[in-house]
Amino acid sequence: MSDLALLFVGAVLLVNGLVFLERVDGKAAIPVNLLTGGLLLFSALLQILEVDPTSPDYAATAFGAAGLSVFGFTYLTVGGNSLFGGSGTALGWFCVWAAGIAAVLAMV
Template sequence: MASVGLLYVGAVLILNGLMLLGFVDARAAAPLNFFVGGLQVITPTYLIFTADGDANTILAASGLYLFGFTYLYVGFNLLAGLDGTGLGWFSAFVAGCALVYAGLNFGRLDDAAFGVIWLYWAVLWALFFVVLGLKREEWTRFTGLVAVVAGVFSGAVPAFMLLTEVWDDYLTESAIVLAIVFLASLALAPRLRGPQAPAAEPAPELREGAAPPSHRADVPTARPGTTTTGERR
């Protein structure tokens, strides 16, 4: 069940990354954030209620709420023109939790591939904190790229591998490939840092709470993702 949600987490991360890069209008991205955010709240609630007290199931489901609340928060910010500071500081909390989940996957859950994925999510949500919580807008384009990479390689690809039941056959190989891809994307930071082009300038509704201009196709807000700790989605 959670693997289905992971697939759509990949979709929303790609969309939000493209928004940060200036290719998607902010208000146009809001509906998918609501759809996926709602899914990532309903799914863990169902898993917990049907876990019959199993600690590992509850632990795995708990991570989903972090991302479900993030996406819902993003949707409200985009439609209501709220300042992004609150979302930024919540993203710092998510980043810290992601580090714990990464450690649990490397150790208790014996899933190095998802351990690598959780580390990348920790980096992504830390970037959301930098852009929104600390107002360091020069990191916006780089954060958008990391979100797109996360959508493909931490969302869509693992989801299809889980749905086709081949994930467990390639845990070691997946961990190595994912680590290489993620490190390569992070190496682009120096090239993508700096002021955005005019078409991708951060939308004022995410900085000062101004009313969102409907004609713009630029917006940097944190949106991110995703899934349960080490759970076979």
């Protein structure tokens, strides 16, 4: 499931890049961001639910699911920010936090 989710991540990155290049209207990217964010969170939840908490593989699975969740919330925040016309300030601070979490997960 996470492989499929990563294909959606590539698609949403392409669409968001086209928004910044002003080739796509920002409002048109909202559904793609919300869909991808929801898919990543759903994928992370499935990963956690499939592994027994007493299993030795649980910690590795939890770290992988945490990474998917961070990016899922990022895309949901981008979609919500665009949907509700936010200034982007909170999104920027969230992305700083997400980058810090991603660095910790990469070191682990």
